[in-house]
Amino acid sequence: EPEVTQTPSHQVTQMGQEVILRCVPISNHLYFYWYRQILGQKVEFLVSFYNNEISEKSEIFDDQFSVERPDGSNFTLKIRSTKLEDSAMYFCASSDAGSYEQFFGPGTRLTVL
Amino acid sequence: DAKTTQPNSMESNEEEPVHLPCNHSTISGTDYIHWYRQLPSQGPEYVIHGLTSNVNNRMASLAIAEDRKSSTLILHRATLRDAAVYYCILCCSRGGADGLTFGKGTHLIIQP
Numbered sequence: 347e348p349e350v351t352q353t354p355s356h357q358v359t360q361m362g363q364e365v366i367l368r369c370v371p372i373s374n375h376l377y378f379y380w381y382r383q384i385l386g387q388k389v390e391f392l393v394s395f396y397n398n399e400i401s402e403k404s405e406i407f408d409d410q411f412s413v414e415r416p417d418g419s420n421f422t423l424k425i426r427s428t429k430l431e432d433s434a435m436y437f438c439a440s441s442d443a444g445s446y447e448q449f450f451g452p453g454t455r456l457t458v459l
Numbered sequence: 460d461a462k463t464t465q466p467n468s469m470e471s472n473e474e475e476p477v478h479l480p481c482n483h484s485t486i487s488g489t490d491y492i493h494w495y496r497q498l499p500s501q502g503p504e505y506v507i508h509g510l511t512s513n514v515n516n517r518m519a520s521l522a523i524a525e526d527r528k529s530s531t532l533i534l535h536r537a538t539l540r541d542a543a544v545y546y547c548i549l550c551c552s553r554g555g556a557d558g559l560t561f562g563k564g565t566h567l568i569i570q571p
Contacts, residue, residue, distance in 0.1 A: 350502075377556055381503075389503060389546075391558030401556035437502045446491060446551045448559065450502030 348372045350451035352438050358457045359428055367423045367454045369438030378421045379439040379448060380413065382406070389437070395421065428458045463547045468566040471537050479532040479565055481547030486527050490549040493559070494521065494532045498543045503561070506532065506545070542569045 351370045359365050371378050380392040393403040395413055412424045421440075425432055435455050439448040464482040471477045483492065494506040507514055507521045509530070514521040520533040534541055546564040551557045 379558060381559075381561075388563060389497070389559075389561040391560060394556045394558050396556045402558055404558065439502075446493065446508055447505040448503075450504065453502050 350438055350440055350449050352436075352451040352454050354454060355452070356455045356457070358459065361430055361458055362427050365425050365428055365456065367425075367436050367438075367456070369421045369423075369451055370419050371421055371438065371440030372442075372449055373419070374442060375440035375449070376443045377401075377441045377448075378413075378415070379441075380423045381437040381439065381450075382434040383437065383453075384431075384434045392423070425456075428456075430458050432456060433458045463549060463562055465545075465547055465562065465565045467563065468568065470568040470570060472570050473539060474536050477534040477537045477541070477567065479534075479545050479547075479567065480529065481531070482529045483547070483549055484528045486549055491551050492521065492523060492527075492530050493548040493550050494519070495546045495548060495559070495561075496541075496543040497546070497564070498540075503546070503559075508550075537567075537569050539569050539571060542567055 353368045378395040381389050383389045391404050393407045393413055394401045410426050414422050435453040437453045438451045441448045491508050491510050493508040495503045496506050497503045507516050507519050509521045509523050522531045544564040544566050546561050548559050
């Protein structure tokens with residue numbers, strides 16, 4: 347069964363450093379998403395991406411964040427200058443055209459020291 | 460975004476049916492009712508969705524009130540693997556690009 351994959355599973359970084367979280371969505375999907383979940387809190391929507399541009403973004407997704415689909419398979423989330431409060435589990439998801447079902451990856455745990 | 464209200468937690472016994480309620484009194488005519496679940500240490504997982512009619516799939520059933528102000532997710536025969544946080548989410552009047560707004564969900568505990 348096709349699945350969304352994410353790398354790395356755990357990333358540790360120093361405050362102020364740039365990080366790139368990587369996702370490989372399901373191959374024929376057209377919509378891509380990033381969510382985050384701070385430990386013990388709700389899953390929060392960050393951004394959706396369709397046709398090589400941002401479709402929707404939340405208030406959390408400020409200028410420190412960016413997304414990119416650099417090739418036909420990867421979807422990345424970049425945080426330019428990490429803060430302690432960026433520590434969270436980051437989930438990538440994808441969905442097919444005409445389907446409302448979002449498929450989530452296993453997540454990347456980001457720890458900012 | 461329209462809001463949903465769910466109990467914080469529910470407990471059930473293995474192999475018994477489970478009914479998870481959700482209130483969404485401010486639902487709009489174009490909102491779909493989605494259910495996702497999150498098993499421990501995993502990403503959310505789609506369970507089921509519907510608009511007006513009751514829906515069944517291999518995982519669960521979704522019963523939607525006639526006025527659409529509430530719905531119930533039904534697990535017909537709970538197993539230990541169904542222990543998770545279940546989220547009721549109103550979504551996707553715009554189609555595939557909508558982000559999901561998760562609440563706190565219902566923490567379902569299954570007793571062996």
